[in-house]
Amino acid sequence: xxLLMAIVIGFLYAAGVFLMQRRNMVKFLVxxxxxxxxxxxxxxxxxxxxxxxxxxxxxxxxVAPILHADPLPQALILTAIVISFAVLAFALILFLRxxxxxxxxxxxxxxxxxx
Amino acid sequence: xxxxxxxxxIPLLLATLALLGMRSHRWQQALAVGGAALLVxxxxxxxxxxxxxxxxxxxxxxxxxxxxxxxxxxxLGAIMVVLSSVTGLAIALYSVGARETARERFGYYPLVxxxxxxxxxxxxxxxxxxxxxxxxxMLMASFVLLALGGEKPQIEGGVKYVALNFFSSALxxxxxxxxxxxxxxxxxxxxxxxxPAAEDGGLLTAIGLLFLAxxxxxxxxxxxxxxxxxxxxTPPPAVSALFAGLLTKVGVYALIRFFTMLFPLEASFTxxxxxWLAALTMITGVLGAxxxxxxxxxxxxxxxxxxxxxxxxxxxxxxxxxxxxxFYIMHHIIVxxxxxxxxxxxxxxxxxxELKELGGFYRARPWLAILFLVPAMSLAGLPPLSGFxxxxxxxxxxxxxxxxxxxxxxxAVSLLTLYSMTKIWGEVFWKADPTPNAEAAMEPARYRxxxxxxxxxxxxxxxxxFSAGPMFxxxxxAAGQLANPSAYIxxxxxxxx
Numbered sequence: 001x002x003l004l005m006a007i008v009i010g011f012l013y014a015a016g017v018f019l020m021q022r023r024n025m026v027k028f029l030v031x032x033x034x035x036x037x038x039x040x041x042x043x044x045x046x047x048x049x050x051x052x053x054x055x056x057x058x059x060x061x062x063v064a065p066i067l068h069a070d071p072l073p074q075a076l077i078l079t080a081i082v083i084s085f086a087v088l089a090f091a092l093i094l095f096l097r098x099x100x101x102x103x104x105x106x107x108x109x110x111x112x113x114x115x
Numbered sequence: 116x117x118x119x120x121x122x123x124x125i126p127l128l129l130a131t132l133a134l135l136g137m138r139s140h141r142w143q144q145a146l147a148v149g150g151a152a153l154l155v156x157x158x159x160x161x162x163x164x165x166x167x168x169x170x171x172x173x174x175x176x177x178x179x180x181x182x183x184x185x186x187x188x189x190x191l192g193a194i195m196v197v198l199s200s201v202t203g204l205a206i207a208l209y210s211v212g213a214r215e216t217a218r219e220r221f222g223y224y225p226l227v228x229x230x231x232x233x234x235x236x237x238x239x240x241x242x243x244x245x246x247x248x249x250x251x252x253m254l255m256a257s258f259v260l261l262a263l264g265g266e267k268p269q270i271e272g273g274v275k276y277v278a279l280n281f282f283s284s285a286l287x288x289x290x291x292x293x294x295x296x297x298x299x300x301x302x303x304x305x306x307x308x309x310x311p312a313a314e315d316g317g318l319l320t321a322i323g324l325l326f327l328a329x330x331x332x333x334x335x336x337x338x339x340x341x342x343x344x345x346x347x348x349t350p351p352p353a354v355s356a357l358f359a360g361l362l363t364k365v366g367v368y369a370l371i372r373f374f375t376m377l378f379p380l381e382a383s384f385t386x387x388x389x390x391w392l393a394a395l396t397m398i399t400g401v402l403g404a405x406x407x408x409x410x411x412x413x414x415x416x417x418x419x420x421x422x423x424x425x426x427x428x429x430x431x432x433x434x435x436x437x438x439x440x441x442f443y444i445m446h447h448i449i450v451x452x453x454x455x456x457x458x459x460x461x462x463x464x465x466x467x468x469e470l471k472e473l474g475g476f477y478r479a480r481p482w483l484a485i486l487f488l489v490p491a492m493s494l495a496g497l498p499p500l501s502g503f504x505x506x507x508x509x510x511x512x513x514x515x516x517x518x519x520x521x522x523x524x525x526x527a528v529s530l531l532t533l534y535s536m537t538k539i540w541g542e543v544f545w546k547a548d549p550t551p552n553a554e555a556a557m558e559p560a561r562y563r564x565x566x567x568x569x570x571x572x573x574x575x576x577x578x579x580x581f582s583a584g585p586m587f588x589x590x591x592x593a594a595g596q597l598a599n600p601s602a603y604i605x606x607x608x609x610x611x612x
Contacts (some may be wrong), residue, residue, distance in 0.1 A: 022284070025274075030305055032281050039289040046296025070272055073295065080288055083251045087284070090255070092278050098270045111273045114345050 012038035025095045025105045032091070036084040040077045047073030082094040118164060119186045120175040121157045122196050122235040122293060130228035140219050147224040147481045151204040154231065158193070158200040164276035165193040166589075168595065172241065172304075172606040173223050173338055175364055180241075180607050181302030186544070187241035189603045190385055190593035195238040195368055196568035198448045201575065202360040203231045204438060205568035209456055210353045212564025213463070218263050218351065225262070227357065230256035238363050241607055243291050244303040245532050246369065250287065254280050257362060260354050261346065272346030278344040283332035290325035296581040298320060304607035306592070307376045307600050323378040323385060332368025336426055337395040340419045344403065347418070348411035352459020355411060356536045359418055359515070365597030367425045371440065375597040394521055397423030399530040410468035410543065414451070417494065421447050427525060428509050431516050437594035439508030441456030442587055446493065446579055453490040453572040457483065461543060464554050469541065483566065486542040489573040491540065493580070495533035501579035504587065 012034050019031025050069040057064050099105050136142035165171055169582070170189040174180055188196070195501040204229065215223060219535035231252025240246050258280075295301050295410035297318055300310050313319060328339070335343040347355055380386045400420025409414045425447070428440025460483060461476065462468050479482040493500035506529055579586055594605060 020339045028278065030279070033283070035282070036288070037287045039285045040293065042289050043295070044290030048296070067174075067182075069158070073292070076292070076295070079244070079248065082249070087255065087258075087277075087281055090258055091281060093268065094258070094273055094277055097262070097265060098274050101265070101267050101270050107274075110271045110274060113268045113275075113349055 001049055002045065005041060009038050009041050009045065010050050012041065023106050025099065025107060029091060030097060033088055035082075036080070037090070040080055040084075042096070043073050043080070067072050068085060117173055118157065118161050119188055121562065121567050122154060122161065122200070122239060123186075125154055125157065126228040126232035128236070128476045130183050130232070131227040131342075133225045133228065134222065136388055137220070137222065141226040143611065144207075147207040147227060150202070150228060151200065151207040151231070154200040154391040155197075155204050160189075160192040160391070161188060162197050163188055166592075170230060170603040172603075180609070181305035183302050184245050185241035185302055185304070185607050186239050187304070187603060187607050188239055189596045189600070190589065191368070191371070191597060193236045194441065194445060194589065194593060195364075196447060198364075199234045200230060201237065201572075202357065202448055202452050203227070205452060205456070205572050206353050206357045206360075207567040208571075209356070209459070209565060212353065212561050212567075213353050215264075215351050215460070217354075220517075221263060221490050223263065226260050227369045228282055230260065230357065230361075234361050234365055238368060239301050241293065241312050243279060243303060243306070245293055247284070247287055250365070251284060253362070253365065253609050254284070258356060259445075261350050261358075263354075264351065266349070268349040270492055272349035272523070275342045276346040279332055279339075283329045286325055286332075289291060289323055290329060293318075293322050293325070301373070301377060304600070304604040306315075306609075307604055310377055319378065321376070323383075326378075326387075327370070327385065328471075330366045331371045331392070332366075333363065333371060334420050334422055334426075335363050335612070336392050336422055337419075340396070340400070340422075343419060344415040345413060347415040348409065352411075352455060352462055356455035356459065359414065359455045363418060363422055364448055367422060367444060368481035369435075370426070371429055371597070374599050375437065376603075380430065382511045385430060386430060389403060389426060390455060390521055393427035393430045396420070396426060396522045398524055401528045401531040401535070405531060406540075408470045410461060410466075410470060410473070410539065410599055411455065413470075413539060414454050414458060416449060417532065417535065420532065423450070423528070424506065424509055424525065427521060429513065430495055431509075431512050431518060431521070433512055433516060433568065434591065434594050434598060435508060435515070436512035438590040439505065439512050439541065439564045440586065441593050442506040442590040444507055445586065445590065446505045447574050449572050450490040450493045450502065450578070453576065454487070454494065456565075456569050456572070457487045457490070460562075460569070462558060466555060470542035472549060473543045474546045475544075475551070479548075479554070484540075486566070486569050488540065488543065490576055491536040495536050496529050497533075497582075499580050501576050501583070504580065504583040507536065508587065556574050587595040 016031045016035030019027045047070050053063050053065050053068045055068040055071045130147045133143045133146045165188050172187040175184045233249050236249035258277050332339045374380050397420050400416050404413050404416035425440050425443050428436040493502040496502040496506040
């Protein structure tokens with residue numbers, strides 16, 4: 001499972017970075033989205049996998065089962081998903097406005113504020 | 116209300132109230148100025164308490180550390196909160212004078228307050244993931260402030276700013292996840308205990324470098340700074356000044372916090388790298404500034420160059436150098452904000468920042484010229500202003516460590532900074548006005564409203580310069596707490612390490 005996840009995460013990062021180097025704004029944003037998915041899965045994997053043992057204390061016990069799934073990475077990921085969703089939504093609108101005001105979707109043409 | 120939560124809760128509460136009264140400019144302005152003034156009081160109270168009692172901690176929701184979210188303040192955190200509050204007050208006052216009514220209608224003041232909330236949260240949190248959340252709060256507010264108004268340069272600058280900061284957040288998130296996987300905790304105090312005991316040194320070095328890249332983008336260090344000079348000169352002056360004063364310094368704060376408490380630099384793989392980064396950041400920043408001919412673009416490049424000095428103190432990693440770094444941040448936030456505010460007055464009067472088209476300000480408005488000269492000479496490091504003592508401490512620390520190349524570049528960059536400042540002085544204030552009578556009419560009341568915050572910040576600069584002894588002693592104490600965080604750990608975890 002770890003190996004499979006490592007390959008998937010690596011693929012997401014590679015695809016994200018590749019897309020971020022394209023000149024097209026939309027592709028750039030898709031790249032950013034893939035990158036944040038990769039980061040989320042990375043947290044999930046780094047937290048370790050435990051199968052079929054939720055961190056819930058059974059009715060007849062005082063403590064959770066010894067080998068239970070760590071709930072913290074999942075809480076972190078949920079927070080991160082919400083945040084990256086909001087930032088991505090804002091970025092989409094911003095890039096749309098950029099397209100409307102500059103008339104181009106080519107990032108190389110956005111040079112007027114550069115030095 | 117708890118003193119630790121107040122700097123985060125007050126701006127949130129006031130931003131909500133301001134949003135409820137979106138239609139009334141007066142209501143929003145009163146809330147922003149009043150709230151910022153309240154924040155200044157609270158933050159000074161926090162600083163005095165931390166100074167007397169040592170590090171403070173608050174377990175939010177009563178979950179014991181390291182399981183819950185912890186707020187913690189040591190001297191460095193408390194100093195930073197004071198600085199952000201003073202900057203916030205100056206910006207709020209200035210914004211009232213700037214009268215960007217169209218922007219005020221779309222939530223300018225609530226956004227400024229939310230930005231302060233994110234910044235204060237970043238300084239006070241004791242948890243790595245919570246730091247990420249605070250960064251995002253701050254960034255989201257800054258994204259909207261940068262783009263608010265929708266002028267073409269703003270949107271173009273915004274695209275670069277948003278894209279690179281989003282990327283850096285993804286790196287930060289990945290590093291936080293890996294750190295949790297490696298050590299099993301994200302509470303900073305707990306990390307400070309567990310990281311030295313961890314066996315997998317190579318993995319931790321790699322995670323540290325990932326954090327370096329993430330914070331390096333936010334702090335605009337070489338070679339990750341290109342978004343800064345491409346975006347900071349585009350929004351209205353008050354927003355530029357707020358960003359210039361606070362945002363990159365949050366990145367520097369995070370670097371200092373991480374590479375002293377969590378991944379101590381001493382004799383590590385990262386230390387020589389950090390020295391190179393410091394020197395190159397200083398040099399490229401100042402050379403970039405020398406090639407610019409627009410008021411705010413020059414100043415933007417100087418932010419980059421100044422960040423190099425702060426990283427230099429961190430890279431040398433002696434108690435004196437760290438104290439120098441902290442003192443440098445204290446001096447820099449005030450001075451840089453002030454310079455941007457002056458450039459804003461010039462911009463409102465003449466409608467341009469191109470040095471070629473400006474001139475004659477010393478004759479027309481001598482007091483404004485003097486108010487520019489104070490922070491400008493302080494930035495260049497002329498005694499008896501605050502920048503001189505900041506640079507002196509760093510240079511002395513560098514000489515003691517025999518880091519000749521680093522010291523030489525710091526001194527050369529200082530000279531070039533002076534060149535840049537005299538260039539602005541000569542072009543904007545000293546030379547004859549190339550287009551006389553081009554000045555836009557401005558009511559004296561509005562002009563005074565714009566100048567008062569500049570006077571306030573200039574007075575703070577001079578005060579830091581003249582009380583350099585006690586201020587530096589404070590910075591030394593703050594550096595000592597970073598090098599030996601046992602009090603911080605005890606405050607958070609409740610046990611001695």
